[in-house]
Amino acid sequence: MFNLTYEFKLKPTQNQIALFEDWLELCRRVYNYALAERKDWFKSRSCQINACSLCCEYIIPSNASRPTYASQCRGLTQARAQYPELNAVSVHVLQQTLKRLEQAFVSMWERNHGFPRFKKQGRMRSFVFPQLGVNPLGQGQIKLPKIGWVKFRQSRDIPDGGVVKQARVVKRVSGWYVMLTLQWDVSVPQPMPHGEVLGIDVGLTSFVATSNGLLVKRPRFFAEAECKLKLLQKSVSRKRIGSNNWHKAHKKVAKLHEYVANCRKDWHRKLSHQICNHAGMVFVEDLNLVGLSRGMLGKHCLDAGFGQFFNILEQTCFKRGVYFQKVDSRKTSQICPSCGVETGKKELSERTHTCSNCGYTTDRDVAAAQVVAIRGLAAVGHTVKMLAEGKFIGIPVKQESPAF
Structure with missing residues (x-):
């Protein structure tokens, strides 16, 4: 069915x-x-x-x-x-x-x-x-x-x-x-792992960072409408509760909330199709979204809508025949994607990943996305040789010097 x-x-x-x-x-x-x-x-x-x-x-x-x-x-x-x-x-x-x-x-x-x-x-x-x-x-x-x-x-x-x-x-x-x-009354097969691999890391500085180096800035849908919302809510508070003017002012607030939600959902759908254009496998982090919404940056996490984006991306992948899977999100920003050595916890202000073991340097979010891609490949059973080549996830391959 x-x-x-x-x-x-x-x-x-x-x-x-x-x-x-x-x-x-x-x-x-x-x-x-x-x-x-x-x-x-x-x-x-x-x-x-x-x-x-x-x-x-x-x-x-x-x-x-x-x-x-x-x-x-x-x-x-x-x-x-x-x-x-x-x-x-x-x-x-x-x-x-x-x-x-x-x-x-x-x-x-x-x-x-x-x-x-x-x-x-x-x-x-x-x-x-x-x-x-x-x-x-x-x-x-x-x-x-x-x-x-x-x-x-x-x-x-x-x-x-x-x-x-x-x-x-x-x-x-x-x-x-x-x-x-x-x-x-039909049976639709699930997409199988194939094609190019794309790991995705979500965040507040860059909404999406992919393993091939794409960085998408996070739009602030609610933050941009917050000033107008404040004025409309102040107008509601000045009306007598239950009056016709109160209902009119309350309707304006609801219209603004619906407009913000529609803009966010539309942007998520367009971004999901852009991601599926050049990918056969998409891997994302299995985040604790409830915990993020209750943290210090909960307001910004709810404005970004990570959970809605993951749901829309999964639906888009299914419609376009792209394999989708969530992987473990622990320590994705503390592991070097090139050599696999744990580099330690980074501060939020530190936006560059630099490995002291192999010298691999890249953007912090891109490195986390590459770790997500590696974990996704391991989860679907790909060989260690494909991981070492790194051609699907944008990690430069260290060439061995020829033996004379």
Whole structure:
């Protein structure tokens, strides 16, 4: 099975926009009610046996099982019979909202995310149709259950033979969008290691440094818009909360954030295609991006968007048949790529790599990218002879003097 997601901008009517808004609000209430049910169960199990708290206690029978996705779906059926307004929303959409809450708890247990929080008004921005029926797509329009045909701007053609598995309707400040997930019953082989090797080192001085000597300066998308953002946020703070002027000023802030995010993503896509133009294998560092975002330079790391760039680069490599792999990132800037000797830790101000053992000198980031390329070649099982030649990663080969 092969899945692809296509994103298109919707062109709904005013009645359809009002319907979308009502559905988002009902999904938000279902989400908050299910979260409160789970939170109360957890709090009832956290109180002490021999003492009560000063304010209140959650008294739930000891034989009551923990609320799960299945039990809350059964409760949703009973709630739809009791509250008729829930029948206006497709039952599958509300079930997907409960599944979203379940995934939030799974992420809390398995990925150390925080405890799920309640969503205030306006924070629920999407809902999902897991089933669309037969032939839901027309020429520039899509048929949504209980809503009908909705027009969208078909900016690209959709290949034939795919089955629409689900549709996600998303609300953004620039309008409404639909994300169509299509599935083809085909097996697409993964790219195999071949061609020229390219190691990539990312950083804040140079966003990308490649093993063949290419240095790309980091654009400061958020830093350039920060002055304008400060003025817009000051304008928001001066408005009465909830007024029409407050909503208008808040919309301007959201538009600026979306503009910055779109510029960053567009630049990442163009750079990924430039990298894939002359490479058959691409190796990058497996960085701890969460740790970088929480460090002293976290604001600049988030502005650079290393994680988004790696995801886009991996997608671009897959589409263009380029092999992509992440390698160990430890001590890439402390090892000489020419002789393999560890040169020691460098200060951030030291931008040149100079090996005291072999005398190899190059830019610090380029040397780290060459080490990444060497580790990538070793990971895919290439011979030591290819590593020694160094012709794929830009390392000069030390010529042996002829014996007379």
